[in-house]
Amino acid sequence: xGRCEECAHWVDPEEWDVRQAGMGRCDRIRHENPxxxxxVGWVMHxxxxxxxxxxxxxxxxxxxxxxxxxxxxxxxxxxxFGCVLWKSVEQSK
Numbered sequence: 001x002g003r004c005e006e007c008a009h010w011v012d013p014e015e016w017d018v019r020q021a022g023m024g025r026c027d028r029i030r031h032e033n034p035x036x037x038x039x040v041g042w043v044m045h046x047x048x049x050x051x052x053x054x055x056x057x058x059x060x061x062x063x064x065x066x067x068x069x070x071x072x073x074x075x076x077x078x079x080x081f082g083c084v085l086w087k088s089v090e091q092s093k
Contacts, residue, residue, distance in 0.1 A: 002086030005079030009087060018076050028085045029063045029075040 004010040009028040013019050062085060067073035 001082040001084070002088065003079065004077050004081045004083070004086075006088065007086045008089045008092035009085060010077075010079075013074065013076060023076045023078055026075045026077060026083075026085070028087075029065055030061060031065055031067065031073045 004024060004026070007026075009026050010024045011027055013023065013025040018025075063075070065073040065075050
């Protein structure tokens with residue numbers, strides 16, 4: 001399994017304290033606003049069409065991060081972390 005330090009999706013974080021800790025941010029794991037979760041907007045429990053779309057979108061996303069305020073959420077990890085979303089930098093060129 002590839003490590004994040006060699007992954008095309010791993011980028012320098014904007015937050016200086018996270019960068020100082022030697023961590024990076026994964027661009028492949030999406031941030032989703034809880035009020036527009038997975039691109040379908042606010043969903044009432046009886047709106048079966050939107051619930052079905054949200055379920056399909058969730059099935060396509062391997063991982064997401066959700067922030068309760070809807071402002072921002074990122075997935076941070078150390079360089080030696082590894083995952084199945086790994087893609088070499090050379091493959092992405």
